[in-house]
Amino acid sequence: MKILSVSTATNQLSVALNEDTTVMVEKSEHDKRNHSEHLDPLIAEILTENHLKLKDIDRFAVAIGPGSYTGLRIGVTTIKMFASILAKQAVGVSTMKALAANCQDTDTLIVAGIDARNDNFFAGAYLRENGQLVNIIEDGHYHIDKLLKAVKDYALAHKLEKVVFVGTGFEKQKEAINKLDLPVSFGTDEQNVTHAGVIGKLAIDEQPVEPDQLLPRYLRRTQAEVDWHKKTGKPFEADSNYVEEV
CATH class of the missing domain: 3.30.420.40 (ATPase, nucleotide binding domain)
Incomplete structure (x- = not known):
């Protein structure tokens, strides 16, 4: 099974291609915060070097959080899009579990x-x-x-x-x-960062979900939600409509 996995949860961007539990290739960029610009080119680079296309991937995996709000949205949205368009499996992996697995x-x-x-x-x-x-x-x-x-x-x-x-x-x-x-x-320097290859390994035992069910796990209210709550006095909801209210 070919697994393409990504992590955009922290300031390190990581993309990997796994064949079952074997990490075929992993590429990372350290201390970068413009993941939206670098993620797709890094994926394309890995696929090209391995003579693959996105349709050849069996399962897509991503670190779903916790982590950077913006980073998580970039990674999760990308994987959701790939899995949905190609009708492939999607898996979310805890960022904490990926770190612990190091x-x-x-x-x-x-x-x-x-x-x-x-x-x-x-x-x-x-x-x-x-x-x-x-x-x-x-x-x-x-x-x-x-x-x-x-x-x-x-x-x-x-x-x-x-x-x-x-x-x-x-x-x-x-x-x-x-x-x-x-x-x-x-932990060592290598253990202290999130590796997409590790996410790919963990994704083998995780339960795939429908792409539209793949959601970030922020584990903390965003500032926008806090401001909305203060403004409206309404209780927080799982999918609150504060964006429309602000």
Whole structure:
């Protein structure tokens, strides 16, 4: 099965072509924020170099979040369009799960996170059980204090002696992390970024969805939603009409 996967969830753009669990090629651009300009050319480059067309792809996969609002929309919209037009399978993969998958450690609580500024993180924690990643602390938007309390409580309750932090921003929290009084380590440069090839591997075991059901997982209200709520006093809804109201 040929899988084309992309990640636009962070400031790194990543595109990969997998043949089942084998990463055939992965190309990334670091510290770029104009994903809308670079994503399609990078996809075209990979397909051309491998003598393929979009119609030859069996499954399309994308990091659905959490992450950059604009970045997520770019990646999800692109994959939805490809899958819909070509009547192919579409799969969304958690950005946190993709980060956690970079770590192969067992008997270790893998805390994956993306710096959301002001001591906040998009984060989740995972364990490897029988070769599969299990989400232990639900992906969400956490203040660092709340996240670390959940990590410590789980580690102590389950007698886990190792915790590894992968992703961005944790290096700025070393003082707070060291107060966990647990053996901790931090991911390498390669482990701290989201790889499309890893997303492709995870996509094999994820349940495909209809393209129109593929949606970003922001896990935090956008500023527009907050402003709309303040203006109207109406409760938040899953698909609120604040865009029309503003």
